[in-house]
Amino acid sequence: MDVFDAIKGRRSVREFRPEPVKEGDLRKILEAAQQAPSAGHCQPLELVVVMDRGVKQRLVRAALGQTFIAEAPVAIVVCANVPRTSRRYSRRGEELYCIQDTAAATQNILLAAYALGYATCWVGAFDEGAVAEVIKAPAGVRPVAIVPIGKPAEKPSPPQRIPLNKIVHEDSF
Ligand SMILES: Cc1cc2nc3c(=O)[nH]c(=O)nc-3n(C[C@H](O)[C@H](O)[C@H](O)COP(=O)(O)O)c2cc1C
Numbered sequence: 001m002d003v004f005d006a007i008k009g010r011r012s013v014r015e016f017r018p019e020p021v022k023e024g025d026l027r028k029i030l031e032a033a034q035q036a037p038s039a040g041h042c043q044p045l046e047l048v049v050v051m052d053r054g055v056k057q058r059l060v061r062a063a064l065g066q067t068f069i070a071e072a073p074v075a076i077v078v079c080a081n082v083p084r085t086s087r088r089y090s091r092r093g094e095e096l097y098c099i100q101d102t103a104a105a106t107q108n109i110l111l112a113a114y115a116l117g118y119a120t121c122w123v124g125a126f127d128e129g130a131v132a133e134v135i136k137a138p139a140g141v142r143p144v145a146i147v148p149i150g151k152p153a154e155k156p157s158p159p160q161r162i163p164l165n166k167i168v169h170e171d172s173f
Contacts, residue, residue: 001114003111006114006115009114010110010111010114010120011119011156011158012122013119013120013121013152013153013154013156014066014156015068015071015152015154016068016071016072016073016119016150016151016152016153017152018073018150019073019151020074021073021074021118021150025116025118026074026149028112028116029116029118029149030047030049030076032108032109032111032112033045033047033078033106033109033112034105036101036104036105036108037104038097038101039085039089039093039097039100039101040085040088040089040093040097042084042085042088042093042098042101043101044081044082044085044097044098044101045078045079045080045081045102046079046141047076047077047078047079047105048076048079050077051073053070055134055135056069056070056075058134059075059126059146061130062126062133062134063123063125063127063131064125064126066123066125066126068121068148069146069148071150072148072149072150073149074148074149074150075147075149076149077135077143077145078102078106078144078145078147079102079135079142079143079144080099080101080102080142081098081140082094082098082140084098085097085098085101098142099144102144102145103144103145106144106145106147109147109149110122117151118149118150118152119149119150119151119152120147120148121147121148123147123148124145126143126146128143131143
């Protein structure tokens with residue numbers, strides 16, 4: 001699929017069919033995350049692939065009851081291994097770069113999954129400590145996003161964007 005078709009066609013989907021994600025497809029999606037850029041190539045990315053029903057249910061509870069997470073056959077918890085970046089970039093690495101890096105990886109997951117015929121939703125509303133507990137995150141590893149992946153059971157229409165002429169500025173604001 002053309003990259004522009006993926007960027008335009010991808011939607012946040014919150015209803016999933018139960019069919020599994022093929023192993024080869026999951027591998028491609030994980031590799032797409034791995035290929036994201038990172039500040040200083042510090043690679044803070046850590047990915048927890050959740051397929052266990054009980055673990056998904058616990059993620060739902062940690063994510064303020066967003067039940068669609070458990071409907072999807074797979075949920076990836078995208079995490080930042082903060083010390084990998086902060087060792088080199090101190091506070092800016094800790095507060096900004098490792099979050100930007102994992103956000104870039106998350107977007108790659110959304111686009112790769114869509115290109116392979118799957119739907120996703122970037123879930124960021126969760127109790128970080130509770131998610132860290134569910135996935136047994138070691139010290140210094142922060143959960144940044146949860147991404148359920150599966151075949152879509154709904155086709156949402158694209159939400160309106162603020163027009164380009166309102167957000168693009170020439171030379172300065
Ligand atoms: C950082 C971030 C956090 C988000 N958190 C949630 C969430 O917790 N639950 C949810 O249903 N959608 C969440 N979304 C999805 C947005 O609601 C969605 O991207 C937005 O409404 C635009 O729709 P679209 O993705 O179909 O273009 C999140 C998106 C981002 C980028």
